[in-house]
Amino acid sequence: MKQNEEVSQPPLRADARRNRATILTAAHEVFAEEGLDVQIQVVAQRAGVAVGTVFRHFPTKEALIEAVGAMQLRTVLDRFGRALEEPDPPGAFERLVWHLTGQYQLYRAVPPALANDSSPEIEQLRVQLYELLGRTVALAQEGGRIRADLELTDIMLLVTACAHVAEGTSRTDPALRKRFMTVVFDGMRPAGGSPLPKPTHASPLGSWLAVYQAQR
Incomplete structure (x- = not known):
């Protein structure tokens, strides 16, 4: 037996x-x-x-959301890697932001997963995300596509804000998302920018978490 x-x-x-x-x-x-x-x-x-x-x-449902978030994070990392290999690497940042905000519904579990600081798997994915996002932003800055004083904190908050706008306008007037995104990207261009104050939190995750948790 x-x-x-x-x-x-x-x-x-x-x-x-x-x-x-x-x-x-x-x-x-x-x-x-x-x-x-x-x-x-x-x-x-x-x-x-x-x-x-x-x-x-x-x-728990939270465990399911975390697992789905990890899966979606791997998809994001794959897109980052492929975008950096495409022609015009400095433009990868803008292409990725347009994709992530335009397809926000495919990544809904990512924010709560990123907010979990007790998962070794999520921590590893978070480190990879920061590395790829940092490279993408640096290439855009070196190529003169976005202002040099933007930090990862700014990028994470801007992407989150754009995703919220995309979700709010998807069933009413999708063209509003394009208008909003155009304004956001124009604000990130090097010319005519005002000096930026330093964020309160030392880490990009700390600043993003403070905003994310305040909205829950």
Whole structure:
């Protein structure tokens, strides 16, 4: 009997991996369509599994959001890497911001995931994000596309603000997003800029977290 149990374990583990992947994909889709406040039952229905199966893999909804956020962060990192390899590297920053804000619904779980400071996996992804974002911003600054005194704090807050505007105008007047984004990018151009005060928090994450948590 013990021998038979050992033989049957690998397929069960494979099934568990498939279930987990299916749940993550379903949650990603449902979060994009309905937002993060959606009930777990909706995710389970989309995945074709029982609610209990979802909770076996993710004990809380927060754990599910974090896992989806990690998956979405990897997608963001991949886009950053590919954008830096495209022609016109200094323009990668603007292309990425247009994409991230235009497709904000695909990355809804990223902010709460980034706000989690207790996950080693998220911390590793956060470090990679800062590195790639830093390179992207530096190339844009060196190429004269954006002002030299912009810091990562400014960029993170601007992207967050643009995403909020995109979400608010997506079903009413999508053209308003383009107007807003044009104003934002014009404000980031080197010419005619006013001196910027230093942020209160020492780290980009600290400043962004203060704003993010104040809105929750």
